[in-house]
Amino acid sequence: MKWFMMLCFLIGGVSMAMAASGRVCFKDACYVVDVAGNDEDRARGFMYRERIEPGQGIFFIFDSVDIYGFWMKNVKFALDIIWLDEAKRVVYIQHQAPPCSIRPCPVYEPPVVSKYVVEIPPGDAGRLGIKVGDEVSFTPAP
Numbered sequence: 001m002k003w004f005m006m007l008c009f010l011i012g013g014v015s016m017a018m019a020a021s022g023r024v025c026f027k028d029a030c031y032v033v034d035v036a037g038n039d040e041d042r043a044r045g046f047m048y049r050e051r052i053e054p055g056q057g058i059f060f061i062f063d064s065v066d067i068y069g070f071w072m073k074n075v076k077f078a079l080d081i082i083w084l085d086e087a088k089r090v091v092y093i094q095h096q097a098p099p100c101s102i103r104p105c106p107v108y109e110p111p112v113v114s115k116y117v118v119e120i121p122p123g124d125a126g127r128l129g130i131k132v133g134d135e136v137s138f139t140p141a142p
Contacts (some may be wrong), residue, residue: 021141029128068110071105072099079122089135
């Protein structure tokens with residue numbers, strides 16, 4: 001089993017925005033997302049950002065299917081974390097993962113493998129009725 005944890009490191013002089021962006025759509029809502037497709041962007045995620053705006057998120061793309069754990073170290077707000085399989089179907093949801101307030105930080109991981117992960121504002125998954133088995137689409141920005 002391979003663990004992917006959002007590692008704590010400082011990225012001096014680098015913008016918090018990621019190089020790539022796109023759009024992730026669930027059945028009733030779409031999000032403008034940063035795309036975390038490399039180790040540096042995947043490790044940084046929402047770390048050090050002050051807030052998450054409505055309709056905003058991050059789409060994590062991994063090189064292979066595996067179990068990917070996430071933690072909330074240095075994230076200042078709660079998030080809904082949604083794991084997707086290779087076909088971009090929801091396989092697990094962590095509702096309203098809180099910022100890390102204890103050490104060591106808890107790791108959130110699904111009981112099944114995934115290829116993609118989406119982080120969206122806290123409570124959106126429940127409010128929108130997102131559930132395991134739902135299909136998700138991703139469109140990269142031009």
